Amino acid sequence: MKKIREVFRREYLERVKKKSFWITTFVVPFLILLFTFLPFLLGVVSKGKNYKIAVVDRDGYVKKNLDVEKSIDMKAQKGIPQSGKISFFISKNDSIEKLKKDVISKKIAGFIVVPKNFESKNISFYTLNTNNIGLILKISSKFKELAISKRLERLNIKISQKELKKIMSGIKVETFKISKKGKTKKSYFQISFWVVFSFIFILYMILLMYGSISMRGVIEEKSSKVMEVLLSIYSPFELMMGKLLGIGFVGLTQILVYMAFAGIIGVFVTLEAVMFLPQVADVFKNLNFAIFIYYIVFFLLGYFMYTSMFLGIGSLCSSEEDAQNIQTPVVFLIIIPFVSTIYLIQNPESTISVILSLIPFFTPMVMFMRVATSNPPFWQVLLSIVLTFISTIFIVRFSARIFRTGVLMYGKRPSFKEIVRWVRE
Numbered sequence: 001m002k003k004i005r006e007v008f009r010r011e012y013l014e015r016v017k018k019k020s021f022w023i024t025t026f027v028v029p030f031l032i033l034l035f036t037f038l039p040f041l042l043g044v045v046s047k048g049k050n051y052k053i054a055v056v057d058r059d060g061y062v063k064k065n066l067d068v069e070k071s072i073d074m075k076a077q078k079g080i081p082q083s084g085k086i087s088f089f090i091s092k093n094d095s096i097e098k099l100k101k102d103v104i105s106k107k108i109a110g111f112i113v114v115p116k117n118f119e120s121k122n123i124s125f126y127t128l129n130t131n132n133i134g135l136i137l138k139i140s141s142k143f144k145e146l147a148i149s150k151r152l153e154r155l156n157i158k159i160s161q162k163e164l165k166k167i168m169s170g171i172k173v174e175t176f177k178i179s180k181k182g183k184t185k186k187s188y189f190q191i192s193f194w195v196v197f198s199f200i201f202i203l204y205m206i207l208l209m210y211g212s213i214s215m216r217g218v219i220e221e222k223s224s225k226v227m228e229v230l231l232s233i234y235s236p237f238e239l240m241m242g243k244l245l246g247i248g249f250v251g252l253t254q255i256l257v258y259m260a261f262a263g264i265i266g267v268f269v270t271l272e273a274v275m276f277l278p279q280v281a282d283v284f285k286n287l288n289f290a291i292f293i294y295y296i297v298f299f300l301l302g303y304f305m306y307t308s309m310f311l312g313i314g315s316l317c318s319s320e321e322d323a324q325n326i327q328t329p330v331v332f333l334i335i336i337p338f339v340s341t342i343y344l345i346q347n348p349e350s351t352i353s354v355i356l357s358l359i360p361f362f363t364p365m366v367m368f369m370r371v372a373t374s375n376p377p378f379w380q381v382l383l384s385i386v387l388t389f390i391s392t393i394f395i396v397r398f399s400a401r402i403f404r405t406g407v408l409m410y411g412k413r414p415s416f417k418e419i420v421r422w423v424r425e
Helices: 002-016 019-045 061-065 096-104 133-154 161-168 189-223 226-231 236-270 279-285 289-316 320-339 341-346 351-357 363-373 378-406 416-424
Strands: 049-057 084-090 110-114 124-127 175-178 184-187
Touching: 002 236, 019 236, 049 061, 049 096, 061 133, 084 133, 096 110, 096 124, 110 133, 124 133, 133 161, 189 226, 189 236, 189 289, 189 320, 189 341, 189 363, 236 289, 236 378, 289 320, 289 363, 289 378, 320 341, 320 363, 341 351, 341 363, 351 363, 351 378, 363 378
Parallel strands: 049 084, 049 110
Antiparallel strands: 110 124, 175 184
């Protein structure tokens, strides 16, 4: 046990003391937050721009019904983090070339050509920047109202623009999650989806990254003959377990840093410092602390299972080229639940989700998704943990037997029959 602690200490400190470890640890959550909130921040901090749009009305209906005095607020556009206002005016000049020059000289932001009987055709919008989604959607919404209004007049249905807006206005679907005890709490699917996906992404990256690091470390030690020196001090089992625990605690350190980072952001958002997206505060307020416990449990189970396999693979190979082919099945076992994330999060209680969550290789990601997004029966959660724990012990012992003989072999990669013989010995 003392020697395992020595290897553990060496492996842990060797990695934690590196600047690259801390850079990676803080850069990953920062990038996730940046990509998530940057569009909204830009929309909030940017100064509101006034878009002056000319309208060439060849139908005659728009001129009579378009409210040219009232500006449209861009902030009202759903899902588009953009500020500014749009103001329309009826152009007295029908010359397209003249209006193009006004756009180029930035006298106007663009112009719209409304054809005759536009309600059954398309309107044309000319501007320098056709990527301004917020602007284009607002124009589309406004002229949709006018087209519907004209169609209703054809049917001799008189209705004001104000009444038409009320008729056309949609309704928001507020979602409430029901707990097993019958309590309800407000839930924001899009935000909770990305929170869960971010946790799964971090778990996926750590399992894959540290597994590969462990495997490459063993291969490098074998090729540089350092392994022979280490084996003169430690037994193969002590060396493998020390590496497994040391690198595992490096990953756990990273997970705890991420959780601390998430906690700081949670406090920041809950205090409504992020005013542009106050619903995020509700998500953090309703987070169940048990989810973080489950996350650590599933991380540890997944880590010991997969990293022990990677260590076993590393002991069999003398070069990374040899390891690439052998590690492919193990890598696929990690990739399969990750690429299925979108389906599984949306269907956590489907038959496929339940079955995958009880298969030890997929349990760490899939069962965590189910716990975080729904209310799976406790017996299923407990069963998945027990099955994965038993499987992990079996895999660690299996990998330890391979590691015991594999680290002493060089040159040609052993055959499957030889590996089976090592395990039986």
